[in-house]
Amino acid sequence: MIINSLHLENIISFFGISDLRFETSHESNISVIFARNNSGKTSIIRALRFLLYGDSSSNLCNLVNFEARKRARKGDVILMSVQVKFESQGVKTTICREFTARKQADEGLDITPLDSPLKRIWHSSDGDKESTEAESIQGHINGIIPRELFDFYFFKGEELSGKLSEQDRNIVQGIENVLHERSWKESRESLLQVQAQLTRELNRLNKDDQKRSRLDNEIALLTKSLSEVSEDIGQKQDEYDSCKKIEKDIDREKTELAARNNPQIKNLVKKLENSIETSRRNQAECRIRKKNEIGRFLPVMFSGKLVQEAGRILKKHNTEFGLPANISEEFISRILKNKMCICGRAFEAGSEAEKSIIEYGKQALSKQLSTTLCSLFSAVDPAADSYLLRFNSAIIERIRNYSEKIDSFESAISRDEAQKADLQSQCDENAQAEFEKLQIQHEEMKNLVLRTFRALNEANQKKNDFEEALAQKNKERKNLANSEETKKLVRALEVTSELLEDIERCRLNFRRSYHNFLQENTATVYNEIVTDGSEAVVDERTFLPSIYRSGVQILNNGGGQEQTLVLAFISALSELRRQVNSDLRKLFHVKHLDEQCFFMDSVFANMDDTYRIRAAKALAGSMKQLVLLLSPQQWAGPIADGLKNNVTQAFFMTLHTPKNESDDLTMDYYGKQLNLLQPIANPIGEQEAYTSLSTIDATGSKILLTQVPFVRSKENIEKVVDFIKSIENWPAPARGRLGMYSDRNIAFSIIAQRDNGDILSDKQVDTLVRIAQKYGMESEAL
Amino acid sequence: MSSEDLFSPVNDKGDRYKKLLTTVLTKRFMVYIAGHKPTEQNMVSQDYSNIMEYVTKKMQEEQNDN
Numbered sequence: 001m002i003i004n005s006l007h008l009e010n011i012i013s014f015f016g017i018s019d020l021r022f023e024t025s026h027e028s029n030i031s032v033i034f035a036r037n038n039s040g041k042t043s044i045i046r047a048l049r050f051l052l053y054g055d056s057s058s059n060l061c062n063l064v065n066f067e068a069r070k071r072a073r074k075g076d077v078i079l080m081s082v083q084v085k086f087e088s089q090g091v092k093t094t095i096c097r098e099f100t101a102r103k104q105a106d107e108g109l110d111i112t113p114l115d116s117p118l119k120r121i122w123h124s125s126d127g128d129k130e131s132t133e134a135e136s137i138q139g140h141i142n143g144i145i146p147r148e149l150f151d152f153y154f155f156k157g158e159e160l161s162g163k164l165s166e167q168d169r170n171i172v173q174g175i176e177n178v179l180h181e182r183s184w185k186e187s188r189e190s191l192l193q194v195q196a197q198l199t200r201e202l203n204r205l206n207k208d209d210q211k212r213s214r215l216d217n218e219i220a221l222l223t224k225s226l227s228e229v230s231e232d233i234g235q236k237q238d239e240y241d242s243c244k245k246i247e248k249d250i251d252r253e254k255t256e257l258a259a260r261n262n263p264q265i266k267n268l269v270k271k272l273e274n275s276i277e278t279s280r281r282n283q284a285e286c287r288i289r290k291k292n293e294i295g296r297f298l299p300v301m302f303s304g305k306l307v308q309e310a311g312r313i314l315k316k317h318n319t320e321f322g323l324p325a326n327i328s329e330e331f332i333s334r335i336l337k338n339k340m341c342i343c344g345r346a347f348e349a350g351s352e353a354e355k356s357i358i359e360y361g362k363q364a365l366s367k368q369l370s371t372t373l374c375s376l377f378s379a380v381d382p383a384a385d386s387y388l389l390r391f392n393s394a395i396i397e398r399i400r401n402y403s404e405k406i407d408s409f410e411s412a413i414s415r416d417e418a419q420k421a422d423l424q425s426q427c428d429e430n431a432q433a434e435f436e437k438l439q440i441q442h443e444e445m446k447n448l449v450l451r452t453f454r455a456l457n458e459a460n461q462k463k464n465d466f467e468e469a470l471a472q473k474n475k476e477r478k479n480l481a482n483s484e485e486t487k488k489l490v491r492a493l494e495v496t497s498e499l500l501e502d503i504e505r506c507r508l509n510f511r512r513s514y515h516n517f518l519q520e521n522t523a524t525v526y527n528e529i530v531t532d533g534s535e536a537v538v539d540e541r542t543f544l545p546s547i548y549r550s551g552v553q554i555l556n557n558g559g560g561q562e563q564t565l566v567l568a569f570i571s572a573l574s575e576l577r578r579q580v581n582s583d584l585r586k587l588f589h590v591k592h593l594d595e596q597c598f599f600m601d602s603v604f605a606n607m608d609d610t611y612r613i614r615a616a617k618a619l620a621g622s623m624k625q626l627v628l629l630l631s632p633q634q635w636a637g638p639i640a641d642g643l644k645n646n647v648t649q650a651f652f653m654t655l656h657t658p659k660n661e662s663d664d665l666t667m668d669y670y671g672k673q674l675n676l677l678q679p680i681a682n683p684i685g686e687q688e689a690y691t692s693l694s695t696i697d698a699t700g701s702k703i704l705l706t707q708v709p710f711v712r713s714k715e716n717i718e719k720v721v722d723f724i725k726s727i728e729n730w731p732a733p734a735r736g737r738l739g740m741y742s743d744r745n746i747a748f749s750i751i752a753q754r755d756n757g758d759i760l761s762d763k764q765v766d767t768l769v770r771i772a773q774k775y776g777m778e779s780e781a782l
Numbered sequence: 783m784s785s786e787d788l789f790s791p792v793n794d795k796g797d798r799y800k801k802l803l804t805t806v807l808t809k810r811f812m813v814y815i816a817g818h819k820p821t822e823q824n825m826v827s828q829d830y831s832n833i834m835e836y837v838t839k840k841m842q843e844e845q846n847d848n
Contacts, residue, residue: 183810191806193826194833492837495802499833502803505791513787587788587804588811 001144002625003597007083007096008693011047013040015067015656018693023648024087028621030646032628033693034635034667035653036676040691041601041629045154048599051082051097053138053147054118060111064101067656067690072103088144088594094121095137143591148173149577152570156601164566166542175543178577179514180584184507188500195496202489208480215477222473226466233459240452247445254438265423272420276413283409290402293395514576515540521572522565525622529564529614536565545569560611567603567615571622574598597625602634609638616642632667632676650696654678657689672696802836 008018023029035041050063060080068078083096099116101109120137122129131137145153151170164171176182335357339347347353519538522545526536534549545565547554554561574596581593603619604612616639619626628643652667652674659679666673674696789800809825820828 180811183807186810187807190810190822190826190829194830197826197830488834488837488841491841492833495833495837499803499806502792502795503807506788506803506807509791510788583788584811588808590811 001086001088001597002595003627004085004087004092005083006044006048007081008044008047009081009098010065010068010078011050011063011080011082012043012065013689013691014043014047015065015690015692020651020693020695021649022625022627024625026646026648028623028626028646029648030620030623030626030628030643031649031651032630032635032643032647033651033653034630034632034669034674034676035691036655037631039653039655039676041631041653042156043691044629045156045599045601047082048084048154049150051084051095051118052141052145052150054097054116060099060114060116061101061109064109065690066688069101069103069109070688074103074105077102078109089592091122095119095141096121144594145596146174146177148177152573153596154599155570164544164569166544171544172542175573178573178580179511179543180580184503184510187503191496191500191503195493195500198489198493198496202486202493205486205489209483209486212477212480212483215473215480219470219473219477222466222470226463226470229459229463229466233456233463236452236456236459240449240456243445243449243452247442247449250438250442250445254435254442257435257438268423269420272416272423276416276420279409279412279416283406283413286402286405286409290399290406293399293402511543512540514580515543517579518543518569518572518576521575522568525568525571525618526564528618529568529611530561532561534561536568538569560607563603563606564611564615567619570598571618574623595624597627598623599627599629601629602631603628604630604634604639609636612636613638613642619643620646635667635669652676652694652696654692654694655689656680656692659689669696798836798839802832805832 002024003022004024005022006020008014008020010016020031020033022031033041033044047063064078064080068080072078078101079098080101081096081098083094083098085092085094087093096119097116098119099114100112102112104110118137118141120131120140122131148170152174166172336354339349339354515538519536522536522538532549534547534554536545537548537553538545545568547561547565578593578595581590584590585592604615607615612634620643630639650669652669654675654677656678657680665675665677667676668674675694789803792800792803806829809820809828
């Protein structure tokens with residue numbers, strides 16, 4: 001960060017507006033700011049710290065300039081601002097912090113905004129772009145000047161020597177920042193976290209390993225069982241197949257046996273059965289016909305002796321024979337009632353005929369007519385009425401024929417039955433025994449087949465169960481990480497440990513190299529200034545410098561050596577930071593680190609003239625931008641001689657004080673009298689001192705810097721704007737600036753800078769004064 | 783000190799290892815603009831992934847060699 005300009009407004013000891021424009025075009029630019037002691041040199045550093053990092057105390061009231069506060073009336077708003085324009089990474093940028101304070105009735109201040117956020121403006125060809133993302137801007141600033149390194153770039157010389165101690169956190173953190181210790185540490189911590197994560201996963205996998213081992217055992221057992229049951233199934237299948245085959249063979253044998261032996265017999269038996277059936281059917285038909293014939297014959301029988309004979313016979317045979325079915329009770333009753341036989345003969349009541357009919361009726365109604373009766377009729381008494389006999393002879397003949405046929409059929413049936421029984425008897429003897437034997441075997445075999453089938457099924461079921469269990473276990477095992485993953489994790493752990501070790505080795509290597517760098521550069525600068533035989537030694541562990549003589553550390557050094565050591569070390573540390581950045585950029589693509597400005601306050605304070613000369617020579621040309629805050633006493637001949645060729649810009653602070661100082665009010669700078677002390681003519685109440693900044697050119701030509709507060713009105717503002725425009729064409733280019741001073745007043749500053757030796761003439765200064773007075777400005781403004 | 787010297791302790795460990803080491807360190811040495819810096823957890827995850835990727839490739843190479 002090379003600062004182009006610094007703007008201070010009503011902040012700390014600076015009352016009103018102070019603009020410092022630094023020369024930055026040379027290889028080495030040294031700016032000097034002269035100020036008496038207690039004039040506010042440190043306020044510049046304090047203001048810069050506030051700008052870069054904000055106010056850590058969070059009490060912005062402390063930053064409000066006392067004079068501005070005193071002059072403000074109740075209700076007035078005072079603007080406080082610190083602004084730096086710089087160039088970084090080739091981009092012109094302005095950063096600023098500003099806040100306002102409204103004066104309260106009780107003299108207190110109402111600050112807005114309370115945190116005064118950092119603003120950033122990029123100046124590009126497309127115009128200015130403002131960003132108010134405080135976090136982002138702060139990150140950017142921290143990248144340029146980390147907070148812990150602030151003291152190395154903006155420091156107060158008198159206070160530094162005591163700070164080069166391990167007890168000072170700032171210096172330790174600053175060195176750690178330069179060495180990127182945080183980056184190394186974070187890298188290691190990240191790897192430690194990775195290591196922890198890997199260990200956790202490995203533990204999980206180890207648990208999986210145990211589970212895997214258990215599952216492997218179970219799977220092995222299941223596989224073995226499956227193999228056994230498969231083998232068993234094979235055997236059982238063979239058994240079953242074998243039994244089945246035997247059963248089939250038996251069945252086939254049975255079938256063959258049945259096919260071979262039975263058909264002839266069966267056919268014969270069948271034929272016999274058919275024949276028997278036919279005979280029985282024919283016999284039954286003959287009987288029906290015979291019965292019918294008898295039915296037709298019966299009425300004939302109810303007469304004379306025939307009836308008597310029939311009755312006798314019927315009586316004799318009583319229940320053995322029956323009469324035709326068509327002789328119903330009604331029929332008998334009608335005959336008895338009419339006393340008229342069916343043949344037309346009458347009979348008398350109580351006659352034998354009537355008795356026979358009655359008897360016949362009893363018998364006929366309860367019995368079926370049988371063939372025996374018919375045959376009996378066929379042998380009817382020849383003494384019977386011949387007419388009737390003749391009349392019935394045909395019937396009798398037919399009855400006899402039927403009887404013969406019936407007998408004939410009966411004989412045939414008996415014969416066939418006997419033959420059938422004989423055939424069946426033959427069959428049992430030849431094949432049945434074998435068949436039955438086979439049948440028993442077949443049954444046994446069927447039972448065996450069933451048993452083997454069941455056993456086979458059970459074995460198959462068992463196999464299915466094993467297979468399912470095996471699939472389940474395999475699935476579980478598959479879900480577990482495989483041992484390959486474990487190997488990988490173990491390997492990753494090894495690599496992580498290796499990385500951790502190597503990072504530490506690289507860090508130590510890194511530190512060793514840069515320690516040498518820091519040692520050499522510190523010693524070089526130190527030796528250029530100090531010639532008493534002492535030497536600067538940078539500690540390898542802490543990187544802090546000490547002074548040694550003859551190998552022994554010197555603890556109570558003279559101020560000169562100590563101050564020189566600080567200067568040498570800070571210079572070397574700055575170089576180291578740039579060197580580290582340069583080296584790391586080749587590896588890690590880190591951002592380029594710009595040249596950095598240094599603000600050094602009273603850096604020569606503790607040195608004698610010899611050291612001052614050497615220190616001045618050492619500083620001259622060694623930095624791109626160096627701002628030296630010096631008291632008049634420090635700008636003694638030796639320093640001035642050492643620095644003069646490199647001084648490109650000079651400023652001085654004027655302390656406006658209510659006290660009567662006995663010191664010199666002015667300082668001579670190349671023949672120009674710098675007004676370092678300005679008594680306040682009429683102090684009001686408890687008047688406090690305040691500071692204003694003025695610029696002198698490198699050769700001492702005066703630059704007018706003034707601030708003109710005037711009453712805020714539209715008319716006044718227009719006049720001032722016109723005036724600012726008009727002075728742009730003066731021989732010495734002048735710039736005017738309008739700024740808010742308070743609600744009631746507006747600050748108007750004019751900077752006229754010498755160009756080519758021309759300065760503002762007295763007349764021009766008078767003109768400015770008149771204009772200022774015309775606007776009602778305060779008399780001391782010029 | 784040259785950039786190579788920084789890694790002199792691991793120069794004999796091969797380019798891939800060196801690249802892994804560089805990747806681990808880069809994230810930490812990089813200066814991030816505020817708001818764009820990966821979270822700590824993300825950076826650890828990246829380290830984890832990079833290490834696992836390195837190991838995987840290394841093991842594959844060894845398998846191929848065998």
